[in-house]
Amino acid sequence: MSERPSIFLVTILCFGIAVLYVPMLVLISYSFNASELVNVWGGFSGRWYAELLHNRQILDAAALSLEVGVVASTAAVALGTLAAISLVRFTTFRGRLLLTGMVNAPLVMPEIITGITQLLLFIAMFNLFGWPHRGITTIVISHVAFATAYVTVTVRSRLHGADRSLEEAAMDLGAGPVRAFIDITLPIIAPALVSGWLLSFTLSLDDLVISSFVSGPGTSTLPMVIYSKVKLGLSPDINALASLIIAAVGACVVAGSFIMRRSERRRLIELQMANHP
Amino acid sequence: MLSTADPTGPAGATARLPRVFSGVARRSGRWLIILPPLLFLLIFFLIPFAFAFKISLADIALRVPPYTDVLKVSPDHHVIFSLTLANYRYLLTDEVYAVSYLYSLRTAFFSTLICLIIGYPMAYAIARSSKSTQNILLLIIILPFWTSFLLRVYALEGIIRENGILNTALLWLGVIDHPLRIMRTSLAVYLGIIYTYLPFMVLPLFATLEKLDHTLLEAAADLGSPPWRTFFDITLPLSVPGIIAGSMLVFIPAIGEFVIPSLLGGPDNLMIGRVLWDEFFSNRDWPVASAVSIAFLVFLVGPIALYQHYNVKDLEA
Numbered sequence: 001m002s003e004r005p006s007i008f009l010v011t012i013l014c015f016g017i018a019v020l021y022v023p024m025l026v027l028i029s030y031s032f033n034a035s036e037l038v039n040v041w042g043g044f045s046g047r048w049y050a051e052l053l054h055n056r057q058i059l060d061a062a063a064l065s066l067e068v069g070v071v072a073s074t075a076a077v078a079l080g081t082l083a084a085i086s087l088v089r090f091t092t093f094r095g096r097l098l099l100t101g102m103v104n105a106p107l108v109m110p111e112i113i114t115g116i117t118q119l120l121l122f123i124a125m126f127n128l129f130g131w132p133h134r135g136i137t138t139i140v141i142s143h144v145a146f147a148t149a150y151v152t153v154t155v156r157s158r159l160h161g162a163d164r165s166l167e168e169a170a171m172d173l174g175a176g177p178v179r180a181f182i183d184i185t186l187p188i189i190a191p192a193l194v195s196g197w198l199l200s201f202t203l204s205l206d207d208l209v210i211s212s213f214v215s216g217p218g219t220s221t222l223p224m225v226i227y228s229k230v231k232l233g234l235s236p237d238i239n240a241l242a243s244l245i246i247a248a249v250g251a252c253v254v255a256g257s258f259i260m261r262r263s264e265r266r267r268l269i270e271l272q273m274a275n276h277p
Numbered sequence: 278m279l280s281t282a283d284p285t286g287p288a289g290a291t292a293r294l295p296r297v298f299s300g301v302a303r304r305s306g307r308w309l310i311i312l313p314p315l316l317f318l319l320i321f322f323l324i325p326f327a328f329a330f331k332i333s334l335a336d337i338a339l340r341v342p343p344y345t346d347v348l349k350v351s352p353d354h355h356v357i358f359s360l361t362l363a364n365y366r367y368l369l370t371d372e373v374y375a376v377s378y379l380y381s382l383r384t385a386f387f388s389t390l391i392c393l394i395i396g397y398p399m400a401y402a403i404a405r406s407s408k409s410t411q412n413i414l415l416l417i418i419i420l421p422f423w424t425s426f427l428l429r430v431y432a433l434e435g436i437i438r439e440n441g442i443l444n445t446a447l448l449w450l451g452v453i454d455h456p457l458r459i460m461r462t463s464l465a466v467y468l469g470i471i472y473t474y475l476p477f478m479v480l481p482l483f484a485t486l487e488k489l490d491h492t493l494l495e496a497a498a499d500l501g502s503p504p505w506r507t508f509f510d511i512t513l514p515l516s517v518p519g520i521i522a523g524s525m526l527v528f529i530p531a532i533g534e535f536v537i538p539s540l541l542g543g544p545d546n547l548m549i550g551r552v553l554w555d556e557f558f559s560n561r562d563w564p565v566a567s568a569v570s571i572a573f574l575v576f577l578v579g580p581i582a583l584y585q586h587y588n589v590k591d592l593e594a
Contacts, residue, residue, distance in 0.1 A: 009402035013414070016399040016479070019472060020421050023432035026442050030435060083314035090307055095315055102318040108581055110533020112550045113570045116557060117325035120567065123342050124328055145321045148314060177306065206425050209535050209550075213557075223427050230431050230540060242428040249424045257416050 024246055031239035048240035055237060058225060065205050065222040068136060072143035073200035077193055079144065080151025087152070088159040106149035115213030118142050122214060134216030142214045143207060147200035154199065158192035159185075191260075198256075202249075326574070333567035334360045344564050364568035374569065377547040378576070384463070384548060385531035388470035392478040392527045393520065395471070400482035400519070401512075404489070415483070422476045430540050433472050437465055437541075461543030469537035470527075477526035485519030486512075529581060533573075549573060 005013070031049070035042025052058060083103055087096070106114065122138050125131065132138050162185065170180040208223035215221070220228075226242075229235040335344040336359075349357045368374045403414045421429060436443050437459040444456040459465050489512065497507040535550035542548070549569070556566040 005402040005405040009398050009405065012395065012398040013402040016395055016475065017414075017417055019395075020418070020475060022442075023429065023436050023472070024421070024424070026435050027428075027432040079314040079317055082310050083318075086307075086311040086314065090311065093307065093311060095311070098323075099311070099315050099318070102315075102322055104585075105578075105582065106322065108529050108578055108585065110530075110550060110573070110578070112533055112535050112553050113573060113578070114322075114325075116553065116566060116570050117329040118321065120328040120332055120563070121321070121325035127342075141321055145318065148318065152314070202423055206427065208427055223425070226427055226431070227536070227540075230427075230434075238431065242425070242431065245428060246424050250420060253420050253423050254416065257412075261412070 027239055028243040028246065030236070031243040033236070033239075036236055048236045049244075052237050052240050052244075057220075058222070058237070058241060061220050061222040061225040064136065064219070068139050068143060068211075068221060069201045069204040072140045072204045073147055073197050075140070075144045076147030076151050076200045077197045080148045080196060081155050081189070081193060083148065083152040084155035084159050088156055103149045103152040106146040107153070109146075111146075111207070111209040112213075114142070114146060115210040118145070118210070119213045134214060135219040138214040138216070139211050139219070139221065142210050143200075143204045146210070147203060150199050150203065151193075151196035154196040155189055155192045158189045162188045326571075329567040329570050332564055333364055333571050334362070335564050336361055336363070337562050337564050342563065343561050364564045365572070367565060368568055368572055373547065373552065374549075374572075377549045377552045378573075380547055381532050381534075381549045384466060384470070384546075385528050385534075388467055388474070388531050389478075389524050389528045391467070391471050392475055393524060396475055396478035396482055396523065397516075397520075400479045400486050403479070403483050404486035411487075415480075418476050418479050426473060427536060429473055430469055430536055433469055434460065434541060437468060460541060461546075463542070463546055465541035465543075466538050466546050466548070469541045470531045470534065473537070474527040474531060477530075478523040481522035481526065482516065482519040485516045485522075489515055525581075525585065532577060 032044050032046065033040075033042055034045030034047060080103075083099060086093070086099060087103070090096070118138075118141075119134075122132060122134060122141075126133070132141070166188075167180050167184045170184050171177065175183065206223060207221070208227050211221045212224055212227075215224070226238060229238055331347050332344050335347050337343060338345045345359065347358065347360060349359065351357055399418075403411055403418075406414060435441055438444075439456045439458065439460065443459075444453075447453045448456065459468070493511050493515075494507055497511055498504075502510065533550045534548055535554055538546050538548040538551045539554070542551075553566055553569050553573075556562050556569060
């Protein structure tokens, strides 16, 4: 729009952004507070960061969460891409409605219900087959299940927009369907795979409710440790941990959007050059 | 039958191969793609609901796992069903379930409304900015979404607790002389939901407002319509799809919310997610927890899913 937003709109926008950011900024400033008491400023200090490095419980939980996140989101990208291809390319098959429902349902399902029902399944399976043990296996399976839904939605929309004729041209020139997919379609949907992976990874790292239900004794992901610490009361080292996470995520998102915008611009320039040599 | 060309396959692409062979290969190839996600989600997402349903018909028992068998095979090979609807009846008699159901609905509804009231002008302001400002503003709105949800709830606690920054500031300014008690109240739950879900409201609203046809607004202005009238007659009706999409994105997760009422709310802020958690972990009454889940599914998730299903169909048509 050419018209400039009014003072009223700008005020609300600034207010909204302040609402989003002030709590995080306050948290970061608390993390440098030398005092253990939140309402007393004991001077600037990095001691909570140093203590974080020696907290085995947090380090172990962080390692577990990262492992779960990487494995689950990789598996979810594989399954979600297959599901997206099935839904976009095969318009009629038995079970299509079922698959459509199962990739849409996790998006509206409260986590707590997914968590309870999956736990009941894992217990029943364990009693029948002696597998899976509750712990990292069950957490990964649960995360794959909801992350697959998010990946499918992401990849599906990209696949809808993809130009089918390129793939057909490759097959007319003698490429098999698998070869055509790998050489032509995969590069086209690659950005969706990347964003699907990142989305799954973030959701997996952040999941508290489902993990709490399906994990076994002795297996705690990072959100589970954070939750129990926060629930118990003040824990200044969580401030330091939170600040680190916010800083890392912020840097990644800013860098990621910068890279994406640059590649998008390059693509547009290439497109223009191709049209007007 | 196999020689009939598959209308969904790449037409004519494999014409060089004998048709029968390519038909079989394509069909089995298709199932290689369809089956892995289908089976995985079937086993680990859908079948669990069958187990929950089964256990909701069982009785609580002092053993591991803590419920009775619904299906038993007696020594003389008779299958014995021992089903009970007592858990469902219990949901109707103990008023905590009805209360928490209504409280969840109310909390989700009003938080969504407030998100809309704050989010709409925000989205509108972003849509009216120049292209480069727009990109930066969108990044600012999206960024909190990528950081941990749990940590953001925790960060909010630092603002609103008794010795938090809000009370300190208000006391220092002399606006109040006693610290406000926000933590462990309904207000804290509302603030938590609004704070964490606001980006979900702004983004879809921005997407529709950005696509708004400006010639309509100019035409209205040319015909002498005052700006507020143009807004209510043109902008608002045209942005209804964004309002619906944003409201769904806030309402749906808010209604099953557990973390926010648990960390910020008080003991009387019973949202259904919290009741479920307590039933499961504290009372260890799995049959009742299963019955609550199934009821929740039927009365809340089901209608929402159906609504979305038909709504999407309408939009596509």
